[in-house]
Amino acid sequence: MVKHIVLWKLKDEAEGNGKDTNMRIIKERLEALVGVVPGLLKLEVGFNYVKNDFDLCLYSEFVSNEALENYDSHPAHLAVREFVSKVRLDRIACNYEI
16 A cells, blocks of 8 residues: 655635635545545545645555556546646655555
8 A cells, every 4th residue: 555645835826716715626626536546545635724834735545556656647636736736835745655
C-alpha cells in the first residue's frame, strides 16, 4: 500500500472565489475521485485550522505505487489538478509505502 499526502497553501482570491470557497471546491472534487480512479482506496481532504500555514491537507491510500502513478495521469485527477494549480500558492507532497 502507498500513502500519498499533499499540503497546499491557497491564494486569498482566485478564479472569482475566496479562499474558503476554493478550499470547499477542491475538497469536493478530490473526494469525488474515490470509486472513479482504479487503485485509489481512500481519500480525504481536511482544512487546516492553524492559520499562517498550509490551508489544505490531502491524505490518500493506493493499492500500489503503480496505482498512484495512474492516478497522477488519470483524466479526472488532471481536471482537479488544473483547478488547484490556478488557486494555489504553494504545494508540498510526500509518498511512502507500507
